[in-house]
Amino acid sequence: MENCYINGIGCISAQKSFEKDYLIEPIVYSEENILKVVKPNYKDYISPAAVRRMSSGVKNGIVASTMAINDAGIESPGAIITGTGMGCMQDSEKFLNNLINHDEEYLTPTSFIQSTHNTVGGQVALGLKCKAYNFTYVNTGVSFESALLDGLMQVENQDGQNVLVGGIDELADHTSKLYKLIKHTKSDDEAPYDIINKRTKGSISGEGAAFFVLDKEKTANSYCKLADVKFVNNLENSGLETFVNDFLASNDLIASDIDVILFGNNGDIEFDSYYDQLEPLFGEAAILYYKHLFGEFMTSSSIAVSLGSDILRSQSIPGALFKNEVSHPKGEIKNLLIYNQYRGKDHSLILLKNV
Amino acid sequence: MSNRVAITGMGIISSIGMDLEENLNSLKNSRHGISKIEHIDTKLKDKILVGEIKKTNQELESILKLPQKNSWSRTSMIGTIAALEAINNAGIDVKSDSDIGFINATTVGGMDMTERYFYDFIDNPENRRYIQSHDAGNNTHNICDYIGLNGFVTTISTACSSAANAIMLGARMISSGRLDKVIVGGTDALSKFTMNGFNTLMILSDTYNTPFDENRKGLNLGEGAAYLVLESEKSYKKRNKQPIAFVSGYANANDAFHQTASSEDGEGAFLAMKKAFEVAELTPKDIDYINVHGTATPNNDLSEGRAIINIYKDSEKVPEFSSTKPFTGHTLAAAASIEAVFSIFALREGLIFPNLNFKDKMKEFDLTPVAELGHKEVNTILSNSFGFGGNCSSLIFTKSH
Structure with a gap:
C-alpha cells in the first residue's frame, strides 16, 4: 500500500478550531445540549453576497476546505471528496417550510438548489475551478469515513495528486426540535450535562466541518x-x-x-x-x-x-x-x-x- | 483490460415494470411509463407528467411483508424490492457471506415521509417513528437489515449521477481487492420536494419528454431503483458463475461551471468520457451504442451533444445513441443504475432501445437519436450521467462472451 500523509487541515467547530492551540483554553459547555460552531470571519473567505445566501454548513465547508488547502500549500486538489450525514438541512427546511406553509405556491429555486447533498463538494469545486473527481457520501455515521477511504484509494491510484477530503454537518432549528422529541438529543431539563458521569438517553448535538489534504508525499507540514x-x-x-x-x-x-x-x-x-x-x-x-x-x-x-x-x-x-x-x-x-x-x-x- | 469487473446479477423496479422481465418487455414493445401522478397529493398533478410506479405505499409494504407500524420511506421499499431481485439473479447468499458490500445511492432518502409529517411530528407522537428515516443512510440501513447484509456499507449522493458513482466505487473496491462481491446502484422515490424543486427551476415538461429534439420542453421526473452485483474474477470463477457483462471503464469529473446548469461545451462531460475510455483502454470508435443522459432539458442535451461531438471530433462518427428517459422519466439517483440494466439488456439481446417521442433534430448540431427499436450486435456501451454540482460520470459496459 502507498503511503498517505495528512498534509493540511481546516476545522470549524464548537471550539475556536480556526486558531492555533485552541484547546489550551477550550470553551467548556455544561448547560447546552446543542453546540453550534464558533463562527470564523466568513468574509475573509467568501464574498459578502454569498455569505448572505449560503447556509452555515456550506460556508463552514468552504472556509475549512480553504484553510486545509492553504495549510498544505497546494493550489487545487486532484480530487474533492466530502461526507455529510444530514446534508444541507437549513436549505431543506427552508424549502419544506415554503412547500408546506404556502401549499406549493410562491416557491423559489435557491433553497432547493442549495439543499442537494453535494452542494459543498460542488461549491468547493466551483470556487477552485477544479474539474477533478468529485464525490459526496451520505451514509449516516460513516459519511466522513467513506470519504476518507475513497481519499486513501485515490492517493493509492493517482500519480502525484493530492486529495481534499472533508466532513460537514449543520444544525437546523426544526430538525433539532424533532431530534429532541425522539430523544436523540438529550432533554432540555437534564442540564448540567456531563457525558462521562451522567449517561442518559441521547447525546449533546453539534455541527462542524473538517477538511484534510491527503498526499502520497511527505512534506514539512505533514501531521501524520x-x-x-x-x-x-x-x-x-x-x-x-x-x-x-x-x-x-x-x-x-x-x-x-x-x-x-x-x-x-x-x-x-x-x-x-x-x-x-x-x-x-x-x-x-x-x-x-x-x-x-x-x-x-x-x-x-x-x-x-x-x-x-x-x-x-x-x-x-x-x-x-x-x-x-x-x-x-x-x-x-x-x-x-x-x-x-x-x-x-x-x-x-x-x-x-x-x- | 485489467480494470474490468464482472457483473453477475441485476434487479430493477421502475414505472415500466416491477422486475427485470417486465422492464425488458416494455422496452421491446416501446411501452413507456409516463403518466399523471396518482399517489402523491400535489398541486402539480395536472401540470406535469411523471414516471410513477403504480403501487401505493401499502401495496409495497405488503410485497415486503413489513409490519403495519414501520418507519420505511418509499425510497427504502422500492430499493429493497430491486436489491432482492439482484441478489436472487446473482445467486448469492448475502446472509452467510460476510464479504459482500453494499453501495447505495439516493438523493431524496426519506423526504417523502418528512414532507408529509414535518410539522405534524410536533403534535402527533404516532408518526414520530418516521423522523429518523429522513437521512439518506437510514434508507440504506433499512435495505441492508432487510436483506441481512452486514459489512461494508455506504451511500453516495451526487444528484443525478449518484448511481453511476456507486457503480464506479464498487468497481474500484473490487479491482483494488478490497471486496469480492458488492451490490451497487441507487433508489429514489418521487416526492413533492423534488417535483416542486425541479418545477421552480422551470425544467419540467408539461408533456412527454423528448430528448435531443429541437422542440424539447424539459424532463419528466420518475421513480425507481436498480442494483447490479459486481464480482471479482476469483469470486465468480470459484462459484462457477458466468458474468452477464463487465464494467470496463468509469470516470467522474466536475464541470465546475454552475451549481445546477451544465457548461455550454460540456467540458465536465467531455472529461468524464475521456477518462472512462482511458480506464477501459478503449477508444471512442469501439463504442457500439451510447445510452446518453438525455434528460430533454434544453441545457443538458445541448451540452451533452457538444461534449459527445468533441469526443468523436465529427458528428458523423458518433455511434447510435438514445436516451431511455422517455420510458422511465428521470429517476435521479437511480437513473444510472436503471440505465445500466437497460445497457446490459442491450448487450445481451442485441437491441438498441428507442429514444421515444423524437421528431426533429436539434438545430445546433447534426445528431439524430435512434427512434425505433434497433437490432444489431452490441459489444460495448458508453452510459452517461450528469448531475447538479457539476457532477459528470461516464461508465463503459462490455459484453460477456
Whole structure:
C-alpha cells in the first residue's frame, strides 16, 4: 500500500478550531445540549453576497476546505471528496417550510438548489475551478469515513495528486426540535450535562466541518500518516473486539501497540457501552474523548481525525481530552486509533501513525 | 483490460415494470411509463407528467411483508424490492457471506415521509417513528437489515449521477481487492420536494419528454431503483458463475461551471468520457451504442451533444445513441443504475432501445437519436450521467462472451 500523509487541515467547530492551540483554553459547555460552531470571519473567505445566501454548513465547508488547502500549500486538489450525514438541512427546511406553509405556491429555486447533498463538494469545486473527481457520501455515521477511504484509494491510484477530503454537518432549528422529541438529543431539563458521569438517553448535538489534504508525499507540514480506515454497518453480538483485532492485525499491530485511542463517547446510555467494551483492551493507551467539547453529529469523527493529527504532530495531548485520569504516554506517540459508532450502527476505525 | 469487473446479477423496479422481465418487455414493445401522478397529493398533478410506479405505499409494504407500524420511506421499499431481485439473479447468499458490500445511492432518502409529517411530528407522537428515516443512510440501513447484509456499507449522493458513482466505487473496491462481491446502484422515490424543486427551476415538461429534439420542453421526473452485483474474477470463477457483462471503464469529473446548469461545451462531460475510455483502454470508435443522459432539458442535451461531438471530433462518427428517459422519466439517483440494466439488456439481446417521442433534430448540431427499436450486435456501451454540482460520470459496459 502507498503511503498517505495528512498534509493540511481546516476545522470549524464548537471550539475556536480556526486558531492555533485552541484547546489550551477550550470553551467548556455544561448547560447546552446543542453546540453550534464558533463562527470564523466568513468574509475573509467568501464574498459578502454569498455569505448572505449560503447556509452555515456550506460556508463552514468552504472556509475549512480553504484553510486545509492553504495549510498544505497546494493550489487545487486532484480530487474533492466530502461526507455529510444530514446534508444541507437549513436549505431543506427552508424549502419544506415554503412547500408546506404556502401549499406549493410562491416557491423559489435557491433553497432547493442549495439543499442537494453535494452542494459543498460542488461549491468547493466551483470556487477552485477544479474539474477533478468529485464525490459526496451520505451514509449516516460513516459519511466522513467513506470519504476518507475513497481519499486513501485515490492517493493509492493517482500519480502525484493530492486529495481534499472533508466532513460537514449543520444544525437546523426544526430538525433539532424533532431530534429532541425522539430523544436523540438529550432533554432540555437534564442540564448540567456531563457525558462521562451522567449517561442518559441521547447525546449533546453539534455541527462542524473538517477538511484534510491527503498526499502520497511527505512534506514539512505533514501531521501524520493515514494508515487505514474500516467500517461496517452492523456488528454481530460481541463482534466488536474481533472487528478491532482484525483491523489491527491487518495493519501488523496488536492492541498494546496503540498509544492513544480516541473514543466517540457521547453520553448516550443506550450506546456508550460499546466504548466500555473496548476500554480494557487498551489498558496501556491514553484514552481520550472529544464530544463534550464538539457535540455529536454524523460526521463528528472528522473532528477526531483533526485532533488525532494535531496530537501526533505536536506529540502532546490537550488535558481537556482525557477521559479518565491524565496519563501521557511515555515516549513517542506512534499509533493513534479512532473508534466511533452512531446509535449502535456504522462502527468505524481510523488508524493514524506518527511520521 | 485489467480494470474490468464482472457483473453477475441485476434487479430493477421502475414505472415500466416491477422486475427485470417486465422492464425488458416494455422496452421491446416501446411501452413507456409516463403518466399523471396518482399517489402523491400535489398541486402539480395536472401540470406535469411523471414516471410513477403504480403501487401505493401499502401495496409495497405488503410485497415486503413489513409490519403495519414501520418507519420505511418509499425510497427504502422500492430499493429493497430491486436489491432482492439482484441478489436472487446473482445467486448469492448475502446472509452467510460476510464479504459482500453494499453501495447505495439516493438523493431524496426519506423526504417523502418528512414532507408529509414535518410539522405534524410536533403534535402527533404516532408518526414520530418516521423522523429518523429522513437521512439518506437510514434508507440504506433499512435495505441492508432487510436483506441481512452486514459489512461494508455506504451511500453516495451526487444528484443525478449518484448511481453511476456507486457503480464506479464498487468497481474500484473490487479491482483494488478490497471486496469480492458488492451490490451497487441507487433508489429514489418521487416526492413533492423534488417535483416542486425541479418545477421552480422551470425544467419540467408539461408533456412527454423528448430528448435531443429541437422542440424539447424539459424532463419528466420518475421513480425507481436498480442494483447490479459486481464480482471479482476469483469470486465468480470459484462459484462457477458466468458474468452477464463487465464494467470496463468509469470516470467522474466536475464541470465546475454552475451549481445546477451544465457548461455550454460540456467540458465536465467531455472529461468524464475521456477518462472512462482511458480506464477501459478503449477508444471512442469501439463504442457500439451510447445510452446518453438525455434528460430533454434544453441545457443538458445541448451540452451533452457538444461534449459527445468533441469526443468523436465529427458528428458523423458518433455511434447510435438514445436516451431511455422517455420510458422511465428521470429517476435521479437511480437513473444510472436503471440505465445500466437497460445497457446490459442491450448487450445481451442485441437491441438498441428507442429514444421515444423524437421528431426533429436539434438545430445546433447534426445528431439524430435512434427512434425505433434497433437490432444489431452490441459489444460495448458508453452510459452517461450528469448531475447538479457539476457532477459528470461516464461508465463503459462490455459484453460477456
